Amino acid sequence: MLDSIGVDAVADLFDIPADVRFDDEFGIEARTERETRRLVRSILGRNDELTELLGRGHYGYYIPSIVDHLADRSEFLTSYTQYQPEVSQGFLQALFEYQSLLVELTGLEIANCSMYDAATALGEAATLADRVRDTSGHRVLVPDLLLEGRRSTLENYVAGTELVVDAYPADDGIVDFDALETAVDDDVVMIYVENPTVRGTIEERLGAIGDLAADTDALFVLGSDPIALSVLQRPADVGADVVVGDASVLGLPTSYGMGLGLFACREDYLRQVPGRLVGASDDATERRAYTLTLQTREQHIRRERATSNICTNQAWVALRTAMHAASLGPSGMVDLANRGVRRAADLADRLDDLVGVKAPVHDRHHLREFVVRVDQPAEAIAADLETKGFAVHVVGDHLLQVCVAGVTDDRIDAVVDAFREVVR
Amino acid sequence: MTGEDADKHRGDASNKQVHYDQARYVDNGQYEPLLSEKDRTTVDVGDDSPLPDDLTRDSIELPELSEPELVRHYTRLSQMIYGIDSGPYPLGSCTMKYNPKFTEDVAALPAGAVHPDRSERSIQGTLAVLYRLQDYLGRIGGMDAVTLQPPAGAAGEFVGIRVAAAYHEHNGEHHRDEVIVPESAHGTNFATAALGGYDVVSLPSDDEGRVDLDALEAALSENTAALMLTNPNTLGLFERDIAEIAEMVHDVGGLLYYDGANLNALLGRARPGDMGFDVMHYNVHKTFATPHGGGGPGAGPVGVVDELAPFLPAPRVRESQRADGDQKGREQTYELFDPDHTIGKVHGYQGNWLVLLKTFAYIARLGDDGLTDASAKAVLNANYLASQIEYEVPYEPFHHEFVASAGDQDAADVAKRMLDYGVHPPTTKWPEIVPEALMTEPTEVESKSTLDRLAAAFNAVAGEEDETLADAPTRTTARRIDQTSAARNPRLSWHALDEE
Numbered sequence: 055m056l057d058s059i060g061v062d063a064v065a066d067l068f069d070i071p072a073d074v075r076f077d078d079e080f081g082i083e084a085r086t087e088r089e090t091r092r093l094v095r096s097i098l099g100r101n102d103e104l105t106e107l108l109g110r111g112h113y114g115y116y117i118p119s120i121v122d123h124l125a126d127r128s129e130f131l132t133s134y135t136q137y138q139p140e141v142s143q144g145f146l147q148a149l150f151e152y153q154s155l156l157v158e159l160t161g162l163e164i165a166n167c168s169m170y171d172a173a174t175a176l177g178e179a180a181t182l183a184d185r186v187r188d189t190s191g192h193r194v195l196v197p198d199l200l201l202e203g204r205r206s207t208l209e210n211y212v213a214g215t216e217l218v219v220d221a222y223p224a225d226d227g228i229v230d231f232d233a234l235e236t237a238v239d240d241d242v243v244m245i246y247v248e249n250p251t252v253r254g255t256i257e258e259r260l261g262a263i264g265d266l267a268a269d270t271d272a273l274f275v276l277g278s279d280p281i282a283l284s285v286l287q288r289p290a291d292v293g294a295d296v297v298v299g300d301a302s303v304l305g306l307p308t309s310y311g312m313g314l315g316l317f318a319c320r321e322d323y324l325r326q327v328p329g330r331l332v333g334a335s336d337d338a339t340e341r342r343a344y345t346l347t348l349q350t351r352e353q354h355i356r357r358e359r360a361t362s363n364i365c366t367n368q369a370w371v372a373l374r375t376a377m378h379a380a381s382l383g384p385s386g387m388v389d390l391a392n393r394g395v396r397r398a399a400d401l402a403d404r405l406d407d408l409v410g411v412k413a414p415v416h417d418r419h420h421l422r423e424f425v426v427r428v429d430q431p432a433e434a435i436a437a438d439l440e441t442k443g444f445a446v447h448v449v450g451d452h453l454l455q456v457c458v459a460g461v462t463d464d465r466i467d468a469v470v471d472a473f474r475e476v477v478r
Numbered sequence: 479m480t481g482e483d484a485d486k487h488r489g490d491a492s493n494k495q496v497h498y499d500q501a502r503y504v505d506n507g508q509y510e511p512l513l514s515e516k517d518r519t520t521v522d523v524g525d526d527s528p529l530p531d532d533l534t535r536d537s538i539e540l541p542e543l544s545e546p547e548l549v550r551h552y553t554r555l556s557q558m559i560y561g562i563d564s565g566p567y568p569l570g571s572c573t574m575k576y577n578p579k580f581t582e583d584v585a586a587l588p589a590g591a592v593h594p595d596r597s598e599r600s601i602q603g604t605l606a607v608l609y610r611l612q613d614y615l616g617r618i619g620g621m622d623a624v625t626l627q628p629p630a631g632a633a634g635e636f637v638g639i640r641v642a643a644a645y646h647e648h649n650g651e652h653h654r655d656e657v658i659v660p661e662s663a664h665g666t667n668f669a670t671a672a673l674g675g676y677d678v679v680s681l682p683s684d685d686e687g688r689v690d691l692d693a694l695e696a697a698l699s700e701n702t703a704a705l706m707l708t709n710p711n712t713l714g715l716f717e718r719d720i721a722e723i724a725e726m727v728h729d730v731g732g733l734l735y736y737d738g739a740n741l742n743a744l745l746g747r748a749r750p751g752d753m754g755f756d757v758m759h760y761n762v763h764k765t766f767a768t769p770h771g772g773g774g775p776g777a778g779p780v781g782v783v784d785e786l787a788p789f790l791p792a793p794r795v796r797e798s799q800r801a802d803g804d805q806k807g808r809e810q811t812y813e814l815f816d817p818d819h820t821i822g823k824v825h826g827y828q829g830n831w832l833v834l835l836k837t838f839a840y841i842a843r844l845g846d847d848g849l850t851d852a853s854a855k856a857v858l859n860a861n862y863l864a865s866q867i868e869y870e871v872p873y874e875p876f877h878h879e880f881v882a883s884a885g886d887q888d889a890a891d892v893a894k895r896m897l898d899y900g901v902h903p904p905t906t907k908w909p910e911i912v913p914e915a916l917m918t919e920p921t922e923v924e925s926k927s928t929l930d931r932l933a934a935a936f937n938a939v940a941g942e943e944d945e946t947l948a949d950a951p952t953r954t955t956a957r958r959i960d961q962t963s964a965a966r967n968p969r970l971s972w973h974a975l976d977e978e
Contacts, residue, residue, distance in 0.1 A: 130556050
């Protein structure tokens with residue numbers, strides 16, 4: 055090979071000036087495959103095995119085996135972005151089906167084929183609001199209970215714009231509508247509401263919020279996820295302009311916060327959508343075929359005038375989400391959501407029977423999680439629960455949050471027993 | 479042409495070359511039907527819901543299929559995809575190297591499946607992996623501090639730009655409102671700078687394809703926040719004047735940003751930190767072989783010099799202080815911490831954990847020698863392939879990738895025709911500095927015989943008529959797809975197809 059190239063040594067191929075050459079070592083030891091697997095297994099073995107009653111934006115739903123087996127087929131796993139659609143029809147079709155799933159769930163006409171996660175999708179929604187609004191407004195309204203990761207990511211996304219982020223309060227776990235109405239004026243370009251809320255409560259006045267947004271020409275952005283959307287009010291029916299959220303509640307197991315940014319919007323914003331879109335077209339044989347489309351919105355064509363800087367996205371997670379949804383089917387999705395309502399209510403009832411515990415704290419309907427008040431300090435209770443093998447959220451001095459999504463029915467008795475012992 | 483004609487056409491191509499007939503299912507005149515064409519079932523939501531009617535939707539309509547039906551659907555779809563496991567994939571600037579299988583097993587370990595809100599004491603294993611990976615990446619890039627949070631390369635760029643903004647603001651330099659980007663840079667550089675609120679100053683290349691120092695001198699000013707640079711650049715050329723470039727940028731008080739897309743060329747031979755870069759991102763799905771999954775997920779960790787470390791996203795991982803009297807030999811523990819002047823977060827949690835885990839395993843497997851060997855073979859392979867193809871390569875000496883010119887042929891058509899020869903084509907029509915560009919990066923993983931087959935594919939197409947190219951591809955699942963009508967009449971869901 056060197057002869058063909060016409061050099062004596064591989065080193066001759068490197069055109070690196072001596073003053074910036076690296077002649078040292080990283081000091082990283084090489085290992086065999088077996089040793090590497092053992093190393094990682096041994097390090098990760100330091101994680102405690104706990105039953106996680108955790109949610110707040112990241113959920114441990116059971117992922118059917120079919121998802122791993124099919125998504126791990128190596129053509130899915132080892133292909134690149136579909137720049138050559140003729141040889142990538144399978145992935146494009148799967149993403150087209152993913153987009154269709156979100157269109158059905160949201161009632162909005164357009165869904166892209168992924169953002170990174172819920173937080174970045176929210177950030178992208180705000181920059182969309184900035185682009186599509188004609189007025190000089192610059193306020194983005196978000197719940198005061200918005201997860202810190204989402205709030206902070208949003209702040210970074212709008213740092214390059216004139217937008218500022220303001221919070222509106224909650225009333226007994228859902229939007230304080232009167233306070234929101236007072237906060238809204240002509241200066242507001244976007245109202246963000248989550249359903250269910252970060253506390254697991256289900257919003258009761260979405261239609262009125264949609265009207266409020268429409269009256270002031272603010273973009274109504276709704277945060278949700280595919281399981282919740284299977285039964286809760288359809289975003290299009292309450293006037294939502296954009297839906298964001300974490301779609302990986304279907305498709306990904308607990309994975310330390312890795313997600314899949316759901317992004318859907320009304321057709322009016324088609325040319326302003328961030329991220330990739332798969333469209334149907336025809337090939338030279340006049341058969342239907344799929345391709346990435348409307349790419350003039352994207353960074354590799356439009357550069358600094360692109361709708362977003364996103365390039366690599368979460369396509370393979372979107373594939374998994376589509377597979378999980380298909381595996382459940384519509385009845386399975388509705389069942390899963392309804393079980394989340396029933397099981398949360400049942401567990402809350404049982405915890406509420408314990409002395410020194412009130413659950414749920416909010417007198418609302420809940421999906422999969424709820425807030426618990428404990429008479430004793432919440433931190434101490436959480437620590438005691440952890441020693442018994444259970445992880446819960448601490449959300450206030452005397453407030454815990456508990457989620458049933460990743461807990462099997464046969465563990466619920468043990469959860470109640472553990473609570474009973476630690477609140478004693 | 480009808481579908482039947484197209485199928486006959488498959489037999490036409492020469493038997494001298496390797497050919498690739500991709501799977502093609504045809505059902506009722508169409509390729510594999512959509513799930514929605516196999517079944518749609520409407521479920522009324524209100525009937526069985528524990529929620530009051532006014533809080534629920536009326537119904538939902540989706541496919542309800544048996545597990546075998548689904549397995550066949552997705553198996554067929556997978557067969558209609560070309561991946562790195564199907565054959566060579568020399569997409570320039572994308573570094574499509576083989577993805578080791580064992581890293582998938584590592585990522586599937588149940589012990590790694592933890593929730594991000596777990597107490598730090600209960601996830602010491604996860605924190606240890608993250609800490610070690612921060613350390614590995616710092617060494618590889620010559621950087622003092624690393625964040626693993628950015629979920630992709632472009633997100634890493636965004637962190638870099640936000641860190642630069644925070645740094646300048648911290649120093650009271652609010653006037654810096656320009657980011658300089660070479661014309662040949664990746665589109666994400668421009669888009670990221672704009673997302674960060676900066677004016678983008680585009681920098682032309684010199685005649686040899688590198689940064690034009692006079693143009694850079696003219697572009698730099700007290701308003702310069704940063705220069706974003708890829709090295710080797712998108713032509714595969716090393717920016718020989720990098721030390722001088724760094725000095726020029728630093729002299730006006732700007733920061734130098736390294737786009738890590740092409741780091742694979744330099745592993746073990748040169749480090750951005752030693753070249754004077756202040757901040758860089760790593761594309762782990764390029765350099766460190768995590769699978770690209772048809773578009774993602776990736777991860778885009780960012781490394782910085784000490785001076786910028788206080789501005790990195792929160793949280794990062796560090797070793798816990800050992801209290802006096804701690805027993806020797808006790809296992810090191812780790813904790814999360816927020817850098818003093820952190821820009822906050824760019825992801826809801828800590829980024830793409832499963833991808834980071836694969837990255838860690840890949841680096842731990844290769845070690846010093848393996849990483850250095852990767853850059854050697856990547857550069858050797860690119861140079862060998864270039865020596866074997868008939869297309870002209872105007873700019874050299876290139877490293878891990880080269881940009882050939884299709885000359886009088888249309889580069890996009892060349893790419894389509896290459897598909898018929900069983901290889902994935904290069905990136906086309908970019909960078910624009912080379913007419914009809916074929917940007918080619920074979921990576922270190924291909925053997926000489928595979929490179930020879932790749933070269934044969936290039937050369938076969940180089941000798942073919944324009945009409946043959948315009949008619950390609952013929953052996954892929956779908957024939958040439960009409961891009962114009964896809965964009966003019968957007969149909970982005972099966973609901974949109976219903977309306978026709």
